[in-house]
Amino acid sequence: MTSKRRFTLSLALVAAGAVWFATSSGSARAPQAGVYLTPNGYRVPVYGMSVVRGADGRLEISCGQATNGQIESVRFGRSVSRAMSARSPRSTVQADTVTAAKFEIIYTDSPGAGFNDPQQGPARKRALEAAFAAWSKVLQGTIPIVVQARMEKGEDDDEDLLAVGGPVELVGLNDLAMPTSLASQILNEVVRREAADIEVVYNPDVDWDYAVSGAAVGEKSSFVYITLHEIAHGLGFIDSFVAETGELLNPIPFPYDTFVNRGMNSPNLVTKRSLEQIKGDLISKDLFFGGPKAVEASKKSIRPLPMIKLYAPDPYEPGSSVAHVDLDTYDDFLVGLMAPKVIVGTGADFVDTLTLAILEDMGYKLVPQPATPTGRRDKP
Numbered sequence: 001m002t003s004k005r006r007f008t009l010s011l012a013l014v015a016a017g018a019v020w021f022a023t024s025s026g027s028a029r030a031p032q033a034g035v036y037l038t039p040n041g042y043r044v045p046v047y048g049m050s051v052v053r054g055a056d057g058r059l060e061i062s063c064g065q066a067t068n069g070q071i072e073s074v075r076f077g078r079s080v081s082r083a084m085s086a087r088s089p090r091s092t093v094q095a096d097t098v099t100a101a102k103f104e105i106i107y108t109d110s111p112g113a114g115f116n117d118p119q120q121g122p123a124r125k126r127a128l129e130a131a132f133a134a135w136s137k138v139l140q141g142t143i144p145i146v147v148q149a150r151m152e153k154g155e156d157d158d159e160d161l162l163a164v165g166g167p168v169e170l171v172g173l174n175d176l177a178m179p180t181s182l183a184s185q186i187l188n189e190v191v192r193r194e195a196a197d198i199e200v201v202y203n204p205d206v207d208w209d210y211a212v213s214g215a216a217v218g219e220k221s222s223f224v225y226i227t228l229h230e231i232a233h234g235l236g237f238i239d240s241f242v243a244e245t246g247e248l249l250n251p252i253p254f255p256y257d258t259f260v261n262r263g264m265n266s267p268n269l270v271t272k273r274s275l276e277q278i279k280g281d282l283i284s285k286d287l288f289f290g291g292p293k294a295v296e297a298s299k300k301s302i303r304p305l306p307m308i309k310l311y312a313p314d315p316y317e318p319g320s321s322v323a324h325v326d327l328d329t330y331d332d333f334l335v336g337l338m339a340p341k342v343i344v345g346t347g348a349d350f351v352d353t354l355t356l357a358i359l360e361d362m363g364y365k366l367v368p369q370p371a372t373p374t375g376r377r378d379k380p
């Protein structure tokens, strides 16, 4: 079994390498750490959430760039998932309105393992589907968004890793490198060529709390909260700025990139600035999300600012910087779903208004909300 797995892995790596060489001819750039190369040649950061000990000694859940080992594991798993997808169990999650986004979840674990585990599987599936139900309550969509989820231990035994997630494939649309989940809604047709739009992979050895309320008891990690967060990255809450060079990962930006602004008082889009300026911007503690919906939501939030403040510490934190909302600015009520770090034992079961506004600026349509909470539920 093990030798067969390794053999399949090496084949997958050969195939991925071939794609890389085919799509990067003329470029001297090597594949970067923490970056996944999609089947049709886009570079995408993979975000992983891990448990780390913070400066004050408390255990934190931190979202950062996945390691190369974790990405190889994802790459290997995706090749297995693709093969298993057709005969894997699946569920559909859709809120109770015709316009609500529909999620189709494919559980690609082996029979008896992970989400298919006879004891723990039902609680795991219930928690996963609760997280998708929360997204379906707030997101509109005409084309189902397909998600692969699995919980088998990868080749890389990283015991602090909770989960990794992201879009499976991007397509070029409107001069943007766009996740297929978003491109499908904009074009009102199925754009995906892979088995799924989004994939989330979980570490089964974590002390998970499967409470659908998003609560996490003691030092457990909230499965619902972490899933909600990873789905946001999978929907396109990702940036492609390269800290070392100021360049983008691909010839065209991600939708998120095009709203990242230096300063908050006037339009000053980072994508329009020089590479030298961008290198400084990324560690300026002065980055904001300046889309019109974000501006509107920010002004109404509990910490009104002209734009939503993004996390941009110095030194740069790969996978945490830029594509998360600033932790310190919103610290008094805690920041909402897309904080780069949260204290272990906290969680949420909803998507906050700042996160939603950012996704709306990127092109998603939202279910009209009377008033949704802005912060996340904190540990009492």
Ligand SMILES: [Zn+2]
Pocket (backbone or CB within 6 Å): 047, 063, 064, 229, 233, 324, 339, 340
């Ligand atoms: Zn994250």
